[in-house]
Amino acid sequence: MLRSISLVIMILGIIFSLGCSGSPATPGQNDELDKLLGGVELPSPTGVVGSYTFTANDGSIETGQVTRAEDGTLTFMTERGASAYNLSWFNASVEFLNPRGYWNGYAVWYTGDTVEYEVYLDYNRGLPLNNYPILYAKMTTEQRFYPSGVLLPGDSVEVWDPLEIAPYSNNVIYDEYYIPTNCPHGWGSTICIINIAFMYGVLDFEIQYLVMGVWDP
8 A cells, every 4th residue: 555645745835715805916115015024035846845754654764855847746755875866746836816926036914914825735646646546645734834833823724624636637626715814914924734544554745835925914
């Protein structure tokens, strides 16, 4: 049995929907925002975005990095002797539905807003799916401060158990996160943790996506 892969999807970016009246507007590039959101090295949505562990039924364990291409393809990379091996199992991406605005290209929201976002998770069509049926899957999303990794206040953890992933499937998972008015200002990120059980073992991987800013005007 392949077992669940916990992938901390570096989903950089919490999607905050507008929780107050008015239309989304781009916050001004002023000294207040520069002081609040500047000075932090922000991650890229491509390249290394997470890690994975595969535990086979015989007890052997394989670990490695998860990389993400611009088209959302996830590649699991590990060192086997002198050479690296790549296996693209999934495509994954996140769409932020209603940010308040943007600062230096990154989405931002006010405290009191509701983050709305969709996670797109596709089972790679190139696999011999008759050999790799998914017996069980689970996904957890966590809204965390960046870069400390501490959970944001409020209802910042959501679990889909079980998560239905069929062969050749394109999965869209919608979620919301309300930013409490007492949430400290700064950067946050969405983390996806995916656990998948196959016939031959368990795959766990984590990914982090786009970073978002939280501030109170």
